[in-house]
Amino acid sequence: SYVLTQPPSVSVAPGKTARITCGGNNIGSKSVHWYQQKPGQAPVLVIYYDSDRPSGIPERFSGSNSGNTATLTISRVEAGDEADYYCQVWDSSSETRVFGGGTKLTVL
């Protein structure tokens, strides 16, 4: 089955840029979605189809996808961005939806 690999944790100072990666075999050929989950809350979609942003999501959130790595970039990080972030794809070969293991973003 298809595997997505995320770093367990990323730390960044307020106002700086955070980059969260999602690795997978030829992930650039798939559409990647990203979710933010704060403690005790349901996940929220922040990026879909690699780089599109749902309404209400700040422009500080952006995404890219190429080769074997997709990246969620959060610019001018704020304390309120501290959360777990998950990437997700649809694996057409197995008709399954796959999540990465999640990355805990810590704002220093």
Added chain:
Amino acid sequence: EVQLVESGGGLVQPGGSLRLSCAASGFTFSSYEMNWVRQAPGKGLEWVSYISSSGSTIYYADSVKGRFTISRDNAKNSLYLQMNSLRAEDTAVYYCARAPVDTAYPGAGAFDIWGQGTMVTVSS
């Protein structure tokens, strides 16, 4: 307001059964694909099952195949998950999640709306 509300969670013994429900409101339920996603305590997200907008296409994660059954009633704006032969490792918060239909790649849509989740605990 677009909303998904899960119900039916609780404590069940190993080997037991439980039926989860997800009530949808604020949108045309029959036009969207639906999924169940779970999260074990302190763990990441795990996709469980998918059902197409008409209910004609269904997929399961290997971990629940043969034990869980997803279904929907578009007339009642409701999604269901029948869980049988429950195991301790099925203990998790279960979320229902909506996905817009991707006409080019059915099933590839993002989960754009999530419910608040319902807790299922499998323990003796």
